[in-house]
Amino acid sequence: MRFPALKIWLVFSLIMLSGLGYLLFAAPSKDNLLIGQATHGHHQIELACEACHTSSFGGPEILQNACTGCHQQELDAAHDSHPRKKFTDPRNAELAERLDATMCVTCHAEHQLEQTRDMGVTVAEDVCFHCHEAVGEHRESHEGLSFDTCATSGCHNFHDNRALYESFLVKNAGKPWVDYEAVLPLANSARFLSAKGSSGMYEKNDHHDYAQIKSDWSESSHAGAAVTCVDCHQAAGEAWVEQPGVQACESCHADEIYGFVSGKHGMRLAPVIKEQLEPMSPKLARLDFKDSAHDLQLTCSSCHDPHKPNLQKAAVESCLGCHADQHSLAYQTSPHARLWQAELDQVAPENTGVTCASCHMPTIEHKQIVDKETRLRKVSIEHNQSATLRPNEKMIRPVCMQCHSLEFSIDALADEALILNNFNGKPSKHVESVDWALKRETR
Amino acid sequence: MGAEEGNEVGSNDVHRQPEPSQSNQYETGNNMKKQILVGSLVSASLAVLVGCSQQSAPATEPAKVGIDPKIYTDSLFAVMKADRTNYTKLVVKRLGPAGADVIKPDEHWEDLDNGTLLPAQMFRAGAEAVAEMTDDFTYSLQSLWPIGKQNGPKTPIEKAGLEYIAANPGENYYGEEELGGVTYYTAVYPDVAVSDACTICHNEHKDSPKNDFQLGEVMGGVVIRVPLNK
Numbered sequence: 001m002r003f004p005a006l007k008i009w010l011v012f013s014l015i016m017l018s019g020l021g022y023l024l025f026a027a028p029s030k031d032n033l034l035i036g037q038a039t040h041g042h043h044q045i046e047l048a049c050e051a052c053h054t055s056s057f058g059g060p061e062i063l064q065n066a067c068t069g070c071h072q073q074e075l076d077a078a079h080d081s082h083p084r085k086k087f088t089d090p091r092n093a094e095l096a097e098r099l100d101a102t103m104c105v106t107c108h109a110e111h112q113l114e115q116t117r118d119m120g121v122t123v124a125e126d127v128c129f130h131c132h133e134a135v136g137e138h139r140e141s142h143e144g145l146s147f148d149t150c151a152t153s154g155c156h157n158f159h160d161n162r163a164l165y166e167s168f169l170v171k172n173a174g175k176p177w178v179d180y181e182a183v184l185p186l187a188n189s190a191r192f193l194s195a196k197g198s199s200g201m202y203e204k205n206d207h208h209d210y211a212q213i214k215s216d217w218s219e220s221s222h223a224g225a226a227v228t229c230v231d232c233h234q235a236a237g238e239a240w241v242e243q244p245g246v247q248a249c250e251s252c253h254a255d256e257i258y259g260f261v262s263g264k265h266g267m268r269l270a271p272v273i274k275e276q277l278e279p280m281s282p283k284l285a286r287l288d289f290k291d292s293a294h295d296l297q298l299t300c301s302s303c304h305d306p307h308k309p310n311l312q313k314a315a316v317e318s319c320l321g322c323h324a325d326q327h328s329l330a331y332q333t334s335p336h337a338r339l340w341q342a343e344l345d346q347v348a349p350e351n352t353g354v355t356c357a358s359c360h361m362p363t364i365e366h367k368q369i370v371d372k373e374t375r376l377r378k379v380s381i382e383h384n385q386s387a388t389l390r391p392n393e394k395m396i397r398p399v400c401m402q403c404h405s406l407e408f409s410i411d412a413l414a415d416e417a418l419i420l421n422n423f424n425g426k427p428s429k430h431v432e433s434v435d436w437a438l439k440r441e442t443r
Numbered sequence: 444m445g446a447e448e449g450n451e452v453g454s455n456d457v458h459r460q461p462e463p464s465q466s467n468q469y470e471t472g473n474n475m476k477k478q479i480l481v482g483s484l485v486s487a488s489l490a491v492l493v494g495c496s497q498q499s500a501p502a503t504e505p506a507k508v509g510i511d512p513k514i515y516t517d518s519l520f521a522v523m524k525a526d527r528t529n530y531t532k533l534v535v536k537r538l539g540p541a542g543a544d545v546i547k548p549d550e551h552w553e554d555l556d557n558g559t560l561l562p563a564q565m566f567r568a569g570a571e572a573v574a575e576m577t578d579d580f581t582y583s584l585q586s587l588w589p590i591g592k593q594n595g596p597k598t599p600i601e602k603a604g605l606e607y608i609a610a611n612p613g614e615n616y617y618g619e620e621e622l623g624g625v626t627y628y629t630a631v632y633p634d635v636a637v638s639d640a641c642t643i644c645h646n647e648h649k650d651s652p653k654n655d656f657q658l659g660e661v662m663g664g665v666v667i668r669v670p671l672n673k
Contacts, residue, residue, distance in 0.1 A: 079553070085574035089581055090668055091597045093623030138592060167551055367556070440649065 036111035039120040041386070044264060044280055048273045052110070060103055067104040070262065074387065078160035078394075098130040099123075107158075119390050125152070141436040154393065154414035154431035163396035163406070169437040172406040182403035184351045185363045188370065189380035190252045191225060216308040227252065232306065249300045257300075259361075259383035265298050266383070282322050293322035315355035316340065323356075330422035331356065337422075354403070360385040362399045392419075407434050513617060516630035516667040519580065523566065523665060524632075531562045531638065541640075548640075561644075566665075579669070584634060586663030588653035590645065594663075598622065601666055604631030609661045616664075625670050632665045 023032055030047050038046035045051050052066040068075075075083070086092060087102045100106055109122040116122050128150040136143035150156045156164060217223050232248045234240045241248070246269055250257040260266035264285075268277045279297040282289035296302065303318035304310070316337075320328060331337050340353030366378040382388065388395040392413045400409035411427035412418055418427055538546045538559075545557065552558030560568060563584060570582050587605050589595040596602040604616035608631055616631040636642050642656040656662055 083571075085571055088574065088578060089583075090622045090625065090627060090670075091581075091583065091601070091666075093625075096623070168554070 034111065037113040038110055039108075039113060039116050040286060041120050041264075042110060043286065044267055044284065045270075045273050045277065046111075048268075048276045050276075051270075051273050060105070063105060064103050067108075071104075074262075075159060078162060080159050081161050082158055095131045099127065128156070128158075141432075141439070151391075154410050155433045157391050157393055160391070160394050163393055163401075163409075164433065166437045166440075169406065169434045170441055172401070173434050173438055175405040175407075177405050177408040179403055182352070183349060184354075184358060184402055185365050185379045186351060187363050187379050187381045188376070189255050189378050213307050216305075220308050220310075222306075222309055225252075244306075246300055249306075253300075255380040256383045259381075259387065260300070263384035263386045265385060269299065287323065288325040289322050290324045296322065311357075312344070315357040319356040319360075326420050327422055328356070330420070330424065334422040334424050357381070359395065359399050360389065362388060362402075364398055410434070512628035512669055512671070513630070515669060516580075516617075516628065517615075519582070519667055520630070520632045520665060523569070523582065526569070527562055527566050528637075530565050535559070535562060563641075580667060582665060582667045584663060585666050586634075588645075588651065589663070590648050590650045598629075600629045601631070604629065604666065605664045607631070608633040608664050612661055619671070626672050628669045628671050630667045632667070633661045634663045634665055636660050636662050 023030065030049055033049070034046060037043060042052075052063060054066055055062050082101060084102050087096045087100060096102075107123045107127065108120045109116075112122055117125075121127075125148040129147040132150070133147075136145065151158060162168075217229075222228075232244045233242070235248075246257060246260075246266075257266075261270040265280060268274065268280045279299050281295065281297050282293045283295060300306070303314040305313070316331070320331065336354035336358075339348065340355050342348035343350065343353035362382050363379050364382050366380065368378045370376055370378045382398070388399055393410070395413065396406065396409045400412070404412070408427070410431045410433065411429055412423060414431050415427040415429045418425060535546075535548050536542055538544075539548050546559045547555055547557050548561050549555055549558045550561060550564070552560050552564070566584050570584070574581060583594070585594050585596055585601060585605060587596065587602075587609060596605050598620055600618045600620040604618065607616040608614060612633065612635075615633070618629050620627055620629055636656055636658050639658060641662065642658060642660075645651045645656050645662065646654040
């Protein structure tokens with residue numbers, strides 16, 4: 001036989017190519033292709049490679065566009081303190097040589113979980129120091145501060161400083177730690193987005209107990225908004241859908257769906273990804289969950305029964321049906337839970353209770369006027385539970401300050417033990433930022 | 444064994460090589476004749492073209508004609524100044540506290556329902572939006588007495604330019620500088636206090652290093668920067 005080694009090489013090459021082809025195009029999972037585990041923010045979608053690696057050809061801009069495609073809107077809303085243009089400005093050329101943050105991956109490298117810190121950061125803790133080392137020279141209070149305290153002390157964030165800038169600290173200083181008469185806003189966005197009106201009832205002769213469904217529905221907010229069976233189950237000119245998907249909700253709840261698919265609960269249902277992955281499930285998560293919730297899946301109807309949309313269930317019961325970490329388990333004995341129980345018992349006014357959703361899916365009052373006559377503003381519920389979670393100072397303005405003072409909010413969020421016991425007590429830490437800001441005012 | 448086979452394959456290649464080589468030699472002779480013929484025709488045609496073009500139009504290369512950097516930056520500054528003046532007069536003065544009082548120009552305008560940008564902030568917002576669209580030029584509003592330290596001069600040219608326009612009212616400053624390996628044409632234009640709103644705010648601000656600005660005084664400068672070796 002001639003060239004046996006060449007033939008063996010060819011056979012092995014073919015086998016390897018076939019294997020690679022199978023992994024790339026036919027394998028049910030691409031986990032063997034992962035070069036490393038993704039961060040806590042992306043691990044849910046790490047097997048939908050195309051979500052970030054949108055093209056096989058091209059340079060770093062491919063990944064950068066993927067980052068900004070999902071995160072730019074949030075960065076714009078946060079008035080990003082370190083936008084890309086800051087690093088492309090020629091007058092900052094010298095500083096950009098120290099930290100070239102024109103690409104997100106400069107600080108947030110992916111698939112390097114073992115060296116990823118909080119907020120998905122993969123650069124060293126002295127990152128601020130390299131550009132801001134001289135801050136103590138013109139800011140007396142900052143003289144001699146340690147290089148790693150800028151972003152870890154509750155004072156500054158790299159991107160979002162909406163609740164931390166000096167004028168805001170001064171303007172909101174000195175208020176009582178809690179407003180005992182605080183009432184949370186009531187969401188109204190779906191009411192004004194719904195363009196459907198009543199389309200009439202629809203009845204089918206099948207196994208469903210329509211009497212019960214009708215009864216549930218008639219007391220629901222859907223009935224109040226004249227949203228009927230066909231509005232969700234049968235789009236115009238199309239066949240009846242037994243279990244409508246997220247898109248059925250989206251026509252009226254666009255804001256909520258956008259938030260849902262942007263956060264950890266729903267990102268596997270985002271466009272492109274939903275064709276490749278099943279909905280998120282506790283068994284896929286990295287937090288602690290109840291064993292009984294192991295195989296559940298997350299869609300709109302996981303928390304909201306569509307025939308009796310019940311915000312009470314979605315506010316606490318749905319969350320604690322799955323989440324079993326220390327903070328979640330401590331909720332029922334917290335002061336916030338007592339306020340919620342008082343509301344449920346109707347001994348306290350509506351919207352004075354504080355639930356899981358009050359903080360993690362807060363009602364957001366927008367600038368947009370939805371009713372010109374009454375000047376009513378749009379209020380929607382932020383369904384991206386990560387939007388205010390990390391860094392937790394993002395929670396100060398839209399959440400904590402609905403009821404608490406700025407100083408109390410900053411201190412409470414800097415106290416990790418207090419967060420773990422679900423705010424059962426007062427902060428044991430004090431962040432001096434407001435004191436320093438006030439001191440400069442009196443000079 | 445693999446090496447031997449490799450040699451065999453290699454030697455076959457070597458033996459095959461001369462055939463096309465010989466063919467090339469034969470073809471080269473023919474090709475040379477063709478090339479001479481084609482070359483003559485092309486030369487003749489070019490000579491006619493050049494002759495015609497010399498008769499009908501001057502031999503210019505429009506694509507390589509550029510704008511003098513000074514004219515370019517002066518023109519950009521004219522647009523910036525016009526927009527800023529219009530925003531100040533047609534929006535802020537007309538609708539702000541001095542006019543209909545329906546909008547409130549404020550440093551932290553985003554926190555107010557009817558807040559709007561101060562004219563200087565509107566100018567910066569323009570500079571930031573441009574930075575997202577192009578790197579063919581950048582511009583910024585700077586001062587020797589900035590409220591925000593980041594708006595003070597950073598490069599020697601910026602410092603020299605701001606000092607020059609402050610000492611020579613009505614004049615501009617032009618220079619070249621190298622930043623990050625790129626040579627820039629840098630122009631500095633005076634930014635004059637046109638309204639008492641400018642002087643009052645700067646004179647009273649706790650972070651302002653100068654608190655005796657007068658109307659008509661140079662408070663800072665607009666720095667426009669154009670890369671020269673792109």
